[in-house]
Amino acid sequence: MSRDVTGTPQTSPPVLAAYSYCEAVTGQQAGNFSYGIRLLPTAKRRAMSALYAFSRRIDDIGDGTLDPESKRLRLEDARTTLDRIRAGDIDEDDTDPVAVALAHAVRRFPIPIGGLDELIDGVQMDVRGETYETWDELAHYCRCVAGAIGRLSLGIFGTVPGARDAARAPEYADTLGLALQLTNILRDVREDAANGRTYLPSEDLAKFGCSAGFHSALPPAGADFTGLVHFEVRRARALFAEGMKLLPMLDRRSGACVAAMSGIYRRLLERIAEEPTAVLRGRVSLPGHEKALVAVRGLSGYDARSVHRQTARGRV
Template identity: 90%
Template sequence: MNGTPTASAPVLAAYSYCEAVTAQQAGNFSYGIRLLPTAKRRAMSALYAFSRRVDDIGDGTLDAASKTLRLEETRALLDRIREGTVDEDDTDPVAVALTHAARRFPIPLGGLDELIDGVQMDVRGETYETWDDLALYCRCVAGAIGRLSLGVFGTVPGARDAARASEYADTLGLALQLTNILRDVREDAANGRTYLPAEDLAKFGCSAGFHSATPPPGADFTGLVQYEVRRARALFAEGMKLLPMLDRRSGACVAAMSGIYRRLLDRIAQDPRAVLRGRVSLPGREKAYVAVRGLSGFDARSVHRQTVKGRA
């Protein structure tokens, strides 16, 4: 850490902008972020707003060359943030907020370089032959976010196995991203993207893709989904070992985010074909309930039990 810089009026305004972006667009993540104390909530909102900008470039309507240029411009901005040359009067509120957050917390900003690398993989239209190939992509776009978040959360003094905290945060990111991939399999197919490993698709007769509400003829789509669900649950079980290393509010944030995604994964497992009919989601009241459970510490105590039960 580089001390604890005070937040001037322009910096507070920049944080307010990032918090508004987070509230409007963060979806599942916003429920966890709300549970954090002010300084950490602001820092996480700045991280989210920058990450959202990167994702929006990848998901936008520009051609590949224009997207690549925009991503490199964003990387150049990240370099300025890293170097501390963005001042509080800069016209980009996300850059102002993230610069302040990086001075306040030991955030490994290289994780945002990894995110940009991952989105560039999307722009190039890369596909993945094996799980190891896909895991590399997931580490860029989600594992890196876990490690960035850990820079804000920190670990409690004397936490057992704290040297592995970054590894667990990374693994938790993979679990969340694989859940996203299962949820969005038809939407991604409509956009010309296939994320699930080619060898898994072939194993279950699903290499033809997912362009309708019914699986390809002869495909064992349910078998494919259950196979990936088991993989995601194993990742959750490993990644949630991070929780005892965090303070109560940070642990609640992680428990809320992860709890929402684990419930989403359970819903997909119960009706695998639902992801071909439309986006599977949880109602807002259920997400809020999971967040409250996280704050109470219930999820932190019971996550191992629930995950093992789900894998049975």
């Protein structure tokens, strides 16, 4: 491996091209996450883009129009690719740029790649059409499809030397993933219902009279839909408050990335809380300029300080 004048290993042109492909995918499709990823230094930004591109590939299989058996086979192909990466069988001449970039990232950072196996497990749950009776059951699914991504990302971010409670960093990263995923679930209740999916726990739906599902722009007759949304929002806020304990353990740029991504989702959550029925009329989102503002504040450390203040007051 060649090195530059500082002794840093140089990245070969084929690997750089693979990373460029992954960064293009991230820029085009990552939406909320791209605002945080842009704040990272080059090596970490490339690695996160590779991780996102592979994760997106898995998600797209689950969300695609193939029949369940075809989806299952494609997910197994993805798992085989992970096995090849673990075995060191992907080199820079491989024809799959996402695999090339991810393999390089795994060699450079201590990424717990088994988290991508968990993501595949979670998408397989979607393909099987599983539903969830309790929060504990839904939390298991969320850990597969989102908590695992938090733990994988932590392998790229790393923790600062001497960080207090650093051993709990994977736990906090996992919890933050749950908070983001629960926010996604609230945002997408109408879209998921149209696709035949229900994620919110059955016991919660029954408690608020929403077992009939969400197939129109109006709540089910006699349902306390606002009560249901506020109940889940409180759960998500508690998850954010716990997960954001990760921030002081990260370096400035990694912390800014996390603060930006989580800040966007927390704002989205509060927008849903302000007008719960809006999620039945369409996808609730933030304008680009607001996302950019959150990202800038994350880089300045504003959101990190804000999180600590709001956590102390129990408002996150």
